[in-house]
Amino acid sequence: MISSDIIRGHLDAIILRLIYEKDRYGYEMSKEISRRTDNQFQIKEASLYAVFQRLEKKGIIESYLGGVSYGGKRRYYRITSLGKAYFKEQIAEWEETKKIIDIFMEVLE
């Protein structure tokens, strides 16, 4: 299991990536993240919805109510054009970050 301090700052990008592929709702994304990481990382519910609020306020994603099925009414999220640009920046930043941290993580001796 990956600690939250290490993953911190990457949740926005992870969520965005999933919404970039297609419109999705929260619970679905939570399950999809666990699936794709073989349960090595599970996003906590509270974090998930905090990300939605943050990104929606910034105009990076938009939401709309979808159908009700087996439980509460689903709120779907869609990425905006601003969001697409933002995600591409995040990818670039991630590549930079990897390089920088790798400088200090190379094996000693």
Place this chain on the structure above:
Amino acid sequence: MISSDIIRGHLDAIILRLIYEKDRYGYEMSKEISRRTDNQFQIKEASLYAVFQRLEKKGIIESYLGGVSYGGKRRYYRITSLGKAYFKEQIAEWEETKKIIDIFMEVLE
């Protein structure tokens, strides 16, 4: 420049790496981080000393006062054996983290 949220959680490891190589004092490490990253990442002074306090409290590093030269008295830090083990864990965790985030950062289409 890398954002603080992205780097968050990696400061401990960066500092530890430098102390692992040899005993060092704060200001020196600050400069060394800037140098090794070509100024792409500069650790803030307050963050630096916060890391020292945290790591020393956990027994991961130890400190002693060194000579005075061109400014205040230097406080040197040395890694403990606990610290060496901790750093190796951090490396392993970083490798895992990279894999996980890369899953979501692969280029689309």
Place this chain on the structure above:
DNA sequence: AATATTACTTTGACAGGTATAGTAATACGT
């Protein structure tokens, strides 16, 4: 009818990082 699962929301707390300010000693230019 009771329980499990799906689905979302809110609140409060915590921890890491930073801005800001301050102390103090030494070197350098004029």
Place this chain on the structure above:
DNA sequence: ACGTATTACTATACCTGTCAAAGTAATATT
């Protein structure tokens, strides 16, 4: 001799992202 820059560390208050905990509500399963 004096002012400024640089080296070096410390303390305080604040911001932000993440999460624990608790709650609401609808549908499916037994």
